[in-house]
Amino acid sequence: RKEVEQDPGPFNVPEGATVAFNCTYSNSASQSFFWYRQDCRKEPKLLMSVYSSGNEDGRFTAQLNRASQYISLLIRDSKLSDSATYLCVVNQHAGNNRKLIWGLGTSLAVNP
């Protein structure tokens, strides 16, 4: 089982739709979680951080379920500009060691 798994998609949704992505992680020692957005041929940029049960920022809601070891990202009222790849990232600590483990990303296309 991969350390971080995401549904690759692509997700094709109309403008205004609500779309949800899930990300599962295998290491229960994982301590913090992030959703990054990556536009085509650009570098990833942080979208949201999740440290406790969840986080909400406007149309975006991230939720963490430690018991089931998954993180979700909900996008409401999708815009054309939301089209991108969404990367799930898990931050693990072990003593002085730290690892950022990246999912392969979920591709979203919002259509007019």
Added chain:
Amino acid sequence: EAGVTQSPTHLIKTRGQQATLRCSPISGHTSVYWYQQALGLGLQFLLWYDEGEERNRGNFPPRFSGRQFPNYSSELNVNALELEDSALYLCASSLVLSDWKTEAFFGQGTRLTVV
């Protein structure tokens, strides 16, 4: 404030040559990560440097190496280039280990093409 800067933006090499990629982190950041993103694949972790030392390494052969300088900038060296090394190489910087809530900030990457 300047973000993470990488150079060069594009690099074309032939098989067997060596490539050197450079990264300057955000001022105050001591950690530098290197990632490879090949076409159609996700971000693959290469190396992590902090305070001048290699802290962690991904599943890449030894011909991928690097270092971090006293000013926290970093170099990634790829020896004996192979065609499959063609990819976008991304550098990210973050604050120190003690703040587990930190995020990584990325540079715009170096696109390496091996022909």
